[in-house]
Amino acid sequence: MTNNKKLQVWLPLLFSITLIAGMFIGYKMRDGIPGKSFFYTEKRRPIQEVMDLIQRKYVDDVNLNMIADSGIQAMLLQLDPHSAFIPASDVQRVNEDINGSFFGVGIEFNIIQDTLHVVNVLKDGPSFAAGIKTGDKILKAGDSIISGTKIDSERIRGLLRGPLGSDVNLSVLRDSKKMNFAVKRGVIPLVSLDAAYMIDKTIGYIRLNRFSTKTYREFMISLEDLKKKGMQKLILDLRDNGGGVLEEAVEIADEFLAGDKIITYTEGKHTAKKEYRCRRQGQFETGELVVLANEGTASASEILLGALQDWDRATIVGRRSFGKGLVQDQYTLSDNSALRLTIARYYTPAGRSIQRPYTKGKHAYYDEVYNRYTDGEMVSADSVKNDTTKIFKTLVKGKKIFGGGGISPDYFVAADTSKIGLVTARLFSKSILTDYGYRYYLLHPTLQQTYKTPEEFVKSFSITPESWLLLETMAAKDSIKLSGISEKERTFLNNSMKMAVARQLYRSEGYFEAVNADDANVKKAIEILIKN
Secondary structure, three states: OHHHHHHHHHHHHHHHHHHHHHHHHHHHHHHOOOOOOOOOOOOOOHHHHHHHHHHHHOOOOOOHHHHHHHHHHHHHOOOOOOOEEEOHHHHHHHHHHHHOEEEEOOEEEEEEOOEEEEEEEOOOOHHHHHOOOOOOEEEEEOOEEOOOOOOOHHHHHHHHOOOOOOEEEEEEEEOOEEEEEEEEOEEEEOOOEEEEEEOOOOEEEEEEOOEOOOHHHHHHHHHHHHHHOOOOEEEEEOOOOOOEOHHHHHHHHHHHOOOOOEEEEEEEOOEEEEEEEOOOOOOOOOOEEEEEEOOOOOOHHHHHHHHHHHOOOOEEEEOOOOOOOEEEEEEEOOOOOEEEEEEEEEEOOOOOOOOOOOOOOHHHHHHHHHHHHHOOOOOOHHHOOOOOOOEEEOOOOOOEEEOOOOOOOOEEOOOOOOOOOHHHHHHHHOOHHHHHHHHHHHHOOOHHHHOOOHHHHHHHOOOOHHHHHHHHHHHHOOOOOOOOOOHHHHHHHHHHHHHHHHHHHHHHHHHHHHHHHHOHHHHHHHHHHHHO
């Protein structure tokens, strides 16, 4: 009993001492300065110390998140050009590109003189179902005024996109009449296959703009459809395809390669070697195949390109590819931002890495592609800068191929840079040629009834003096004069105007069917396929 009474007397004091000690230790731990805090077990990096000091000592208020983001980006500059930090605000957009879809209203729009114009409505999409039409001008989205304000495309996308099934009320101006539409957001596909059609009775054409998680499925649907139409030979267009999901490129390669051939393998300092091989019988293992490539063909596109070239399965036509042989993995960070970090290199079946050198820094790395124009490589095969210290041979025919700088074509096709003058460059920079097709369509709403197919359009449509006057009027609003241009530039502009109308009428598939009719790369591919 005596001992219990003594404990009752001293217990409040013991609690007080424990509480004070805990507060003191907590304060010291919060201070976070090496050598001064309790339980400190590891020396902190200077970057952590600097961030703490800025937070506790700097004279003004600062946005620490912004400083941290800048610090991460500066660190990544010391690595390779393809490791990247993705701020939390951009992660959703980046993931949408990879996943091949987003939640939205299903329209394509342009901002013309501070007014949002509906340029195209996705057939059977949310806006189509609600009754919105091409040519409508959107004034408000919900309570947010759009028309007549200095608003950028990014903010508009933020207003139109949202959770699946959510509603957005759009106030629209149509033929001087205001109308209101309730649109329920749905799944909007970001299609990675631009076009698939028959060039003639036996030659098919497929164009891929990137590799998302849906690309293989899109490709197979089109491949099977073309085969039903009689396709025996194929032109696969990978020009300006910047890559994407590696596995999708591997799946497509498997459709062209027989047996259990290796397609690619990856390996890094902290990543074990991993081989990707053919796993099944492909749907186009024996048909003649030509692949189109250029300086914009990169990453996953080059994996497909390299596998087909190394196994002598395809003829490559065009220009040297970009030269990206690094594999990135994406990691989500604590604030929902992301780090896309290079974890391995990939190699073609012959064992070559096609990654270009990047030791001179990021700017020099990307300038190398621009320098191909100034160094003559874009117009002359003799100027192509292959790395002659990294020579390999194809695995069937033993042809000489190169590593260390992209993939060089079997047949070179020069870029036609002679037709673009200063006036044309300004028209493109102001998006005037892009807007031209839409404006022309509004003035000629029965065009699609006149030209029911892209083939009819290519054969019969021509630019008239009236058509040219429309371009002059649009250009004059940006103080661009078309008088005095060369005949060669005028011819180029006439063709560009025609292609802009084709895109408006038939979207990407019809556009490429129209533009390919006079494309030097496609013509060379057809010539090769006809000879074989």
